[in-house]
Each structure stands twice: as structure tokens, then as C-alpha cells.
Amino acid sequence: MIMEASVLKLPESELFTDYYFKENTFDEVFKKNSPANAYYNRLLSLISSYSTNEFKILNESTKKSFISRGVTFATYSDNPKGNERIFPFDLFPRIIPQSEWRVLEKGLKQRNRAINLFIDDLYHDSKILRDKIVPVDLILSCSNYNRYMKDFKPTGGVYNHISGTDIIKHNDGKYYVLEDNVRCPSGVSYVLANRDAMKKTIPSVFSNFNISPVSDYPEALQEMMHSVKSDKVDNPNCVVLTPGAYNSAYYEHSFLAQSMGIELVEGRDMFTDNDFVYMHTVYGAKRVDVIYRRIDDDFIDPLVFRPDSALGVPGLMSAYRKGNVTILNAPGTGIADDKAVYAYMPEIIKYYLDEEPILNNVPTYRCDVKQEMDYVLEHIAELVVKPVDQSGGYGIFIGNQATQAQIEEQKNIIKAHPRGYIAQPTMSLSVHSTFIEDENKFEPRHIDLRTYTLLSPDKEFVLKGGLSRVALKKGNLIVNSSQGGGSKDTWVMEE
């Protein structure tokens, strides 16, 4: 340990005692055999000026502020009244230098614009399938294909209004897109809550650093919602549709509605009549024009999709197809975040935009292609296997952490349902110094970056920074909050 530490130039602070370098991993802050990344210098000297005890107190008071503000998510498994938990927050911010961010931002705009064109094409002429860029069978077997979208063009031609693209930094120091989330990406409220908490805890940093603000997100979101309203209305009634106060992401839903000053509605607040959508207000029915829904496709209209759904609005799809209401994200966008489709993303970008992809894609093996499956089965111990249609880190198999029995089991799972899985080389997520409460000091932990891109008919907006998620368990590579991850404030900063 001491040997390893000696190759790093660490700040003189007990908070960094025994900080170690993880082999074959990119450390966002420190470099082997050379000084720490220059853009972290001022932040490092600030953090090192705290004693361990002072830092602990700051950490505790931040946690408390999250609880009293109710910035929580609830789990109902072991308590019917719900256990509210905070999404653990780390006080050491992650810095992305402006020069790197400019490339990321450009790449995100490019990628999500291409995804939009791809979805539009699939629901219309399917040129990309005719031209055999993406195999037909891939789309035929995609469980997220929504036939109610066929030949229908949403207002403004936008499908993935809000995209959550997950990015990692590999040990080669390059950014890679790990997955696209174009259904209902969540987490953006934590970006704003984290920034708030950071400001309150260590206000001095904000006066000394040139950090890009994140507070423009609600305004950008609202502007985007207005941009996709029907031409028939001037001043659209926009709402956020939530499954209700018992949903684990309810805090975010209410935050979004509140920060835009629009109504937060549940399915039972709305009804349809003659293909228009209305909400029940104290003064009678009021028309609804744009719905930012935070419920899945299957639940939005019990007359069309799951008849047992009490979360949606009967007749919503019919009103939508008549163009009387805009739903975002559009139903059926899930075809683009199928992980087997992900494999084709570089080709998709080239096909629609005639540009080279700016962001790297992780090489991906499709198990439904015979040779690729053979490769996967043979090299499974070095690969990560993912189900194609899940998000939130569920069902991920990590070869180098599995026992022989687990490997055999996973092979059988793949063989039984090849279309259900893809495999990728084990990407080494970069690490970042993170305060570990049990140890009272900083240790390296794996992180990724969830970014947020908004698409309007003629404009793209990327939230500057995003949500850096941290795998708090030592050695863990899965950063999702549902799997015990935490997060960091993320600074896009002039060097």
C-alpha cells in the first residue's frame, strides 16, 4: 500500500492517508508518477485545509440537509409506510475541464439527434433497414417497438425529447458511451440538489472557481416543452405526469413540476373526451396540451396498452395520434435504447448525419449472431453481459467477478435466449477520490456520468455536467442508485 501510495503526489492531509493507485484504471484526480491533474489543484488544497473531523461534520450536516429538504427516494419493500433514503452524496466534486466538455457536448448533440432520426425512420420508411445498415431481425424482435407509433409523426418530429446518455472514462483516458436512455431517464433533480448542497456546504469554492451553472435546466426543459406544442394552441398547458407520491422517484417528479411552475398530475387527474385530454380542476375541466410523463409506455393508456393500469389515462393514445396532445418522450423510443441496437450506433450516426461519430462506442457482441455468441461463450470470463432491454443496472453479469458455477449458469441463460443479451469487454470505469465514511478518509471509487440532452425541433441543449454516479462499495462497477450507488456534484470548469 505504501509502495503504491508513494508513486502518487498526494496532498499533505490525513484525509488522503493511504490513498492508493488502482492499476489499469484512470484516476480522475491523481496521476501515477506525476502531479495531480492541474485543474484539481485549487480544489485539492481547499479540501486538504480541513481536518478529518471538520470534514466529517460537513459531511454529516450535508446529509441532514438532504433529509430535511426531503431530497429522498423511498423503498417500500420492508415498510408499508416506506423507508426514505437519501441518495448518498459525496462532497468531493468531479471536475470536467472545459476542453473535454466541449467535445462531449458536441458528441451528445450529434448522437441524440441521430437517435431521433433513427426512431423516426423506423416508424416510417425504415430506410436504414432497407439499406441493410441495421438488420431487420433486430427490430422485428425488439420488445420496445411500439406499433401505435407506426406512420405517426409527433409534433415537431421529436421523439427523444429528453435523453440520458451514460458515459464512462476508460483506462485509455477516453470517454465512451456506455448506454443510451431515451425512455424516461431520471436523476436530473439530483444534479440540481447536489449543486445546491455543495453551495451551502462549501460556499467559498463558488466564488473562486469558474463553474458552469446547472440551474438553467428547468428553463430549458420548459422551453423545449413549449417548442413541441401543437400549432393549434398559443399558450400550452404543460404538465408532469407522475405515478404518484409512492413512486421512488416522486421527489424528482415534484421537483420538475415545481421548478417549471407547472402542474404535477396523476393519471386519475386526467380524462379524455373526443380525443382531447383534460384535467379535473376546482373550476372544472381544463385542456392539457403537453405531457411530460414519467410512467412507462405500457401504462399510459389502459384502453390500448395494459388494461389493468390505473396510472394512465384511457384514450390518451388516440388523442395523441390526432395531434391534440404531445407526449414526451414519445412512446416507442425504447427501440433506440435496446442494447443490441447500441452496437450499431456508430453506423446509425454515419447513416443519418453523414458525420463521423464524435463519442466512442464500446465494442459490443450480439449474442443472436452465431459467431458473436460463440465468442461470448468462449470469453465470458473477460466480458460483461447485459440484458438488452433493462436499465438501472439490473441483470448485469460481470465475468471476472463470477464463480465457475455462475459462469455456467449465465452461459445457459444466453443460449436459451440469445436475442436477450449482448456482451462487452469489461470497461474499466475511471475512479475518483471519494470520502468513505467508515474509513474517515478518501479512497478511489468507480464513477460514471449520466448526461442530459434536450431536443427541440431546431435546437439541442445539454446540461453542463450531469450526474456523476459513484459505486460506493469497494471494487464495485455498478453505479446505479438502485444498486447502492451515490453521486457527486460535477463541475464543468475553465482550466
Next chain:
Amino acid sequence: MALYNIRYETVNNYNSPVNEAYLNFLIIPQETEDQHCFNLSIESNHKAEAQFSETLYGAKAALFRLKGPFILFELTMTVQVEKQLWNFPSFKNISIADERAILEDHIFKVKNKDFIIPTTLTEINANQLPPETFILPSETVFQYVQRINTFLHYFLSYEANVTTPITTLPEIIQLRKGVCQDYSHLFIGIMRHNGIPVRYVSGYLNQGKQYIGAAAMHAWVEVFVPSIGWLGIDPTNNIFVNEHYIKVAHGCDYIDCTTVKGVYLSDSGGTTSYSVQITEQQSQ
């Protein structure tokens, strides 16, 4: 030309007052090349008017948004339908190899995706299907379709109340009994397994002809035969669909063609009954 008078009646009694409900009916005969509707009338005991819309596949749906409280909903639809007489389909001359090439063509697959992909109700594994249900290399699709039609007619015996509209194929194969929905679903499952597009059809059947299943809403299929196009087949009666069949809707399976789909905001349960009358007028 055949001319029919069709009458559909339904009575829904609820155990306790319903405050709000949406009821979507798929009972109006579809306008097609060989069938036209006249004098459509829909009457109910509720003041709400029917709101008409078109399904994904061109059928005409009538939606009622009912504000309560009510404990009874009655509806009567009457319509006249003019139907062209059926002729044996004319064939294009296509070799078996060309037929198969059409079915394998990726653009063809994209276009007919909805009717090639198995649904929950039409899904089945190869090893669960009787061996004689696979297409033979020497067979044309038309020959195959006829063979399966006859096969099913003998494989299943018609018996009411042993299955529900959502009984799955493995269950049907095990029971070897069922009604028109089950014949149709199994037919669909077999066809899709062989890459042949096929769709579920619901409609009315002339009650004057001793066909099986004419007493209620009937179900049959339309299968894509490359040498002909979409061809109506009734596996329950082992015949081609003719002028005695009045189509209401088609879709992937039963779910797309459900006669009444209801969403109740207060579900109290109750009883539903319906009846249909299809009488042929003597044409000149």
C-alpha cells in the same frame, strides 16, 4: 350481391353504481373493397354519444365515455351491409422458390412486421407444435394454408366453455378443444412460426347457413399467400371466407379485436350479455 341486416345488442348490469367508465366497441362492420355499410344506428340508454375512431388497421371503433353513477348500460347497433359475392381467388404464377424469397425479403418483413411477430396469445415453441404443422419444401403457401386449415378442423373439436379468449397455444394444443378464437390463434401461431404473415379477424357470420360459431361474434384469419395476397380462411369451418362473412376488424390477435374493451374507474363487477342477429335479405 348479398345484403344483410345486422343487429348487435348488449346489456351490462353492474353490482354497484359506476362513476366513470370508458367502453370501446369494435362492432361496426369495416368498409372494405367488397363490403359496404348503410344506415348505421347506435343507440344506448346513456346520454353520452359514441365517439368514432379508427383502429391501427382501419376498423371503426365506437367509444363511450360514461359519467355515472349508473348501474345499467344497454346498447343496440343496427346496420345494413352489402357484400359482393365471393369468387375463387385468381393466382399469379410464382414458383415455390420465388414465394419463399418474397417471405424472406427484409423489406417485406418490415412492412408486415405486426403480423409476423408472435404475440403472447400466438406464441409457441417449435417442439410444442405437432410435426405435421411445418411447411414442406415441396408445398406452395396456398397448399400449405389449405392443409393446415383442414388439419386444424380435425385436430381440434369445437366445444364452448373449455377455453377463454386468452387461452395460450400450449394449453389449446393440450386440450384439443376450443372455439373460433382458439382455432384462429392456433392457425396464426403455426403460420407465423413458418414466417407467413397472418392476421386475426373478428366479425359476423350469416346465421342462415349452419356454420359453426354463427350464434355469436365469430373469429377467423387472413393469411398472406404470395401468389394471391391476403386470403380469408375460417379454420373453425374449414372453408375459405366467402360472402357470408362480414368483417369488423383485424389485428395481431384477439386483443386487437376485442368486441368491448372497458376501463372502469370504480370496478364493481357485474354481468354482461350480448346477442347478434344477422339475417340475409333476399336480393334481386
Next chain:
Amino acid sequence: MLSRVADNLFWMGRYLERSEHLARFLNVQYFSSIELPYPQMREQALLSVLNMAGTELENDKPTEEEILFSVGLDGDNPASILSAVYSGRENARSVRDSLSTEVWEAFNKYYLFVSDYPVSVYKTKGLDNFTTGSINHCAIVKGKIHQTLLRNETFHFLQIGKHIERAIQIIRIMLSKMADINEVNKLKVGSTLELQQWNIILDCLEAKDMCRKHYHSLPNKHNTIDFLLFTPNFPFSVAYNLGFVYKHLQLINKAKDEKPGSLEFKVGKVINDFRYREMEDFKDDIPSFLQETLDKIYLICNEIHNEYFKY
């Protein structure tokens, strides 16, 4: 405003107010009973707390700790302070986007104070700390409501809930204490103790000082009842609260015309009828009059529900 949101606001106001009255009643009853000379009266005072909250225990002879726990921190008892705060906060959570951050955070802190309160401390030595803490948190939430909300429907529905609940609680407290007084009178221990009970009612409603000032005399049965029911300018009187219910309903009703049969018309009628009642009319059977008034208030709740909360 969404009908569901209006409904949630109404109940948020009600639960907030309810929790405060439960806490204060519990505090006053408990600490005033300590100095009572007869053990039966102490028992009665605690049972009266259960009665006022509307709680029944399975055990006929509950211990003091059982009663305190049940009314204070028993999450399974829907009539406990914890349950009232929890329900109020759940309603607030459902309409969080309509409230100001300040109101929400104040309510959330109130909830955290109550839900995190250690049960063992509460049962043995924390009763005063817990109940006064609750009352103070209530005051903060109400202060934030007054300071940070627009005077729009959000505010009006919250206020309607608050005033309705307060009118109900005043009557419930009076009913409950009059039952206590009946028990005291059965013991035939003289009128001093009865007078003391009337004083306790006033304490439960933070009304003693103002009552003295209003009548320029010490509280007795007549002026206590008159004060708590009819004083138009005292915030803990029934007339005052019903008046505000009416006022906020008028502010919500944009049309402002009170056609016979309209909600405002009906509520106005109940209130005017109530205002012009005199002690003389019902002095022989005060509990029946109180019960009748309570029933009318429940009818008003129903009318409000039918007019605004249907979704």
C-alpha cells in the same frame, strides 16, 4: 388547480391543525391532572385524552404509558399525533410542487421531529418536550404558510382545512371536558374543582387570558362556553373559524354569486344560523347542541367535497 390537489391541501390543513390540538390537549390534561387530589380524577383525565382523540384501546384498564404511547407515537393508531403528522405530511408531499419550498421543508422537519422522537424518552420524561415541540413546529409551519404562499387557491384550501378542523377540535375538546366535569360532579367534591375544569378547557385552547380580558371576570361555565363558541374576534372560537371557512370559500368562488343551493349559500346559512344562537336556547342540554353543530360542520365538509374535490 387540480381537484385532487385541492383535496390534498384541505387535508394537509386539517391534519396539521389536528396534530396541534392533540398535542396541546394531551399536554394540558396530563399536567393539570398531576395535581388533582383524587386518583379517579387522574384516571378520568387520561381517559378523556383517549376520548377526545377518538381512540379506543383493547385493554379496559390501560396504564398511563399505554395511553400516552397510543395518543402520541403509536403509528398504528390513526388518531395519534404521529399519524396526524404523517398523514398531513403525505398530503403535503402529494402537492409539494404547489407549496413553497419553505412550507414543505417546515412540514418535513415537523414530521422528522415527531417520527424520530425516541419512544422510551417520550413515555417516561419527554412528554412536555414532545408536545410543546410539536406545538412549536406547528406554529412554524403555519407561519411559513402565511409568509410564503400566494393568496390563491392553494392558500384558501389550506385555510379552509385549518379552520374547519379547528372548529371541530374546539367542539370535541368541549364535549370531552364536559364529560369530565360530569364525572367530577358525581364525586360531589364542590364547585372549586368544576371551575378548575373550565379553566383547563380554556388552557387547551390557549384562551384563558383573552377570556378574562373579554369578560373582565374569572372564567366560569357560562362565559367559557360563550367565549369559545361565539366570540367573533377570537381565533379559537367556533364562530370565528366558521366565518373564515365562509370567507375563503367566497374567495375561491370566482363567480361570487350566491344562488340558493350553491355551496356558499348553504355554508352561509349554517354560519348565520349559528351566529345568532344564544346560550339561553340550549343551556339545558349543551352537549346536544355541540353535537348538532358538529354534524352541521361535517355536512359542510361534504358539500365542499362535492363541489371541489371530485376527480
